[in-house]
Amino acid sequence: MERAIGVIGTFDAIIHLGDIERDVRWLEKNYGQYPIYAVLGNNDFHGGRPYETAVELDGVRLYLCHGHTKGVRRGDEGLIAAAKARDCKAALFGHTHVPADRTEEGILIFNPGSCSLPRGGAPTFGILEIENGSCRSVIVDWVL
Numbered sequence: 001m002e003r004a005i006g007v008i009g010t011f012d013a014i015i016h017l018g019d020i021e022r023d024v025r026w027l028e029k030n031y032g033q034y035p036i037y038a039v040l041g042n043n044d045f046h047g048g049r050p051y052e053t054a055v056e057l058d059g060v061r062l063y064l065c066h067g068h069t070k071g072v073r074r075g076d077e078g079l080i081a082a083a084k085a086r087d088c089k090a091a092l093f094g095h096t097h098v099p100a101d102r103t104e105e106g107i108l109i110f111n112p113g114s115c116s117l118p119r120g121g122a123p124t125f126g127i128l129e130i131e132n133g134s135c136r137s138v139i140v141d142w143v144l
């Protein structure tokens, strides 16, 4: 995370999509001046955060979940339904550790992958550039 944040440089908020374990405490300690949005994953047992939520950033509503309760290994249907139910333009998830950046039924399906435990490729993270109600998504990969 520290390397990813260094690569990004400037940003307005941090989103962590679950299996947060100690990560969010580290983020809050080191980057507590930024808004940090985080959801619990299937390996989080301490509570204190929701399993899913929606946030609105500069006019774009984002649905956030870890993905294990939405069947993300089988397909996008659960994500699309949950995002639509919350009037969101994008569904952000983790769990698979495999990056995704595609649009289905008008919903951005976005998984940043993993910057520490990638599966099947290089470490990755995601950037969303949100401005005036529009959202541009990028997956960044790099070799450690």
Ligand SMILES: [Mn+2]
Binding pocket: 018, 019, 041, 042, 043, 066, 068, 094, 095, 096
């Ligand atoms: Mn998981």
